Amino acid sequence: MSTHSRRPGNPPPSVVRRRQAVTRPQPLDEEEYIEQAHLYELLRLRTAEQMPIQELLEQLRHEVLATTKLPMAMEYLLTEVKHSGLLAPAMQRMGHYFTDFQTYLIRQSEEDTGRFLMGTALQIMEAEVKFRIQGATPAGMFLFQFEVLCRNRLSYDKGLTAISNDPIFDDDWSKWILGMRAQIGLVELSDLLFLVSDEYKRRLLEAGESIENKGPFLFGEKEGRIAFANRRKDPLFLFGALQRHLGYPKVPRIIKTDPNVDLVPQLARRLERLEARIGLMEEERRAGLDITKFYEQNKHRLKLPE
Template identity: 50%
Template sequence: MLDREEYVEQAYFFRILLERIGQNVPLQELMAQAKFELLASTKLPLAIDHLLGELKHSGKMNGGMAMLKHYFVPFQTFLIAEAETDRGRFDYRTALQILAAESNYRTAEQFTSAGLFFFQFEAICRNRLNYDRGLTAMSEDPAYPPAWQEWLLILRRQLGLVDLADMIFVRSQLYFDRRQRFGDEPPEAPILFGLPEGKIANSHRRKDPLCLFSAMQRHLGFPAVPKLEAIDPLPSLVPQLQRRIERLELRIKLMEEEQRGSLDITKYYRKGKAVAPGDDLLE
């Protein structure tokens, strides 16, 4: 785990990239500008220098992040790699939003392994990313204790065969207490989730995992995965409609002049050649 100030600067870095990425400025220039806004006492400016070199060499950033495993966790590299895939539908802006929110959560006082798991797994589910690569990257995150890392690899193998809520429930304190109540031997596997997580998971068995994530956020305060707001087409639609109405008005005016017999086509001549009616008036 890095120092808190590193994650604070990471969150700021990803956030300003997201804010400025729509300014038609190359990513290399945005990163170079952002580097001078960061704390010089952190290691992030040095990491950005390495990423800039990788961008210039290969045109992608995930390779440089993979080389800096001691600084960028594998899940961060996974998100950027998915965003840079040519055949994928995962937007780069969405990746930056998730990265900023995740880095911000790592600085929170209420940070827990369970909260990080639900955040990262929801990001994979909601954006339809590759589960195999995503869970592998999660299992290599140093924020998870060894018991968590082992369970994430088990989840990777059994996902799709066993319901997610069931896998969470059998690793919860609630399941352990029920086993003891009926005199059964306690489970050998370590407990990863508390009583609240176990209750919520038990009530969401055979349901959409997104409903499970939403319930965890409502009742336990776990962070929600950010979603890009839909682009409002109205600002660009109004000028388009205005131009079309102007064109229709001009054509109606020409038809009325033709019906009255007062249409003078000579005014549409340009250097001895006739132009299409209405085009000259629109200039």
């Protein structure tokens, strides 16, 4: 009998590993990603017009391709929105269709703090799905998603956990991403990337050192050289260099609207109201104010601004 005991009823570790392998999400077909990008774009544009998300889902479910699974997913989202007013719980239950990172972005946009807006989340999700359509690599997808966390000041712990479950990553990638949670803030990002790159492996071999217990070597030589050149610098410089030299996609940045655009019309309406009030005060001062014109039946005779 084995000396290793386990609690009654718990499956052996081999069974647990098999179950995890079965439940790991798989990449979707290209047409699913194309329709997702279309949906996120429409939602982003129409939510900017202050349209309720419930009405949008009602309308847009007829605009997406019926041969995909997206209409069924939208039906489920619509049911959850009617019940709780939130999208994230339904997306989490559909982990086979929506990635954990997409669910995390929507959940953060639905927080009461209001720091991360729904429009920002939809714009990021649209860009991410388009990157998948173009043939995303694990290295490019990780750098894109991690830059999203950096630029929008999202939680590294929860964000990296969501990233590690993306179907584009294999077990080596997922294990390394989860290990980053304890290293971010203590070790620079450029050093973390360099130590798992083929450039670091090449230098070890040239120096005659063993690569045993090193790695896993997930990034290429170019990524390693760029990471080494950006040590002790702002991580945003590293992202910019990788995007220039390797063509990685840029994270969408929301353009802030100018608050002074509507300032002139607002001032004009206020001046009209002030002129009307001053006119009333002058009439009252001259004892010539006729209050009968403010009666209900004489309302149509008034020439006051709306």
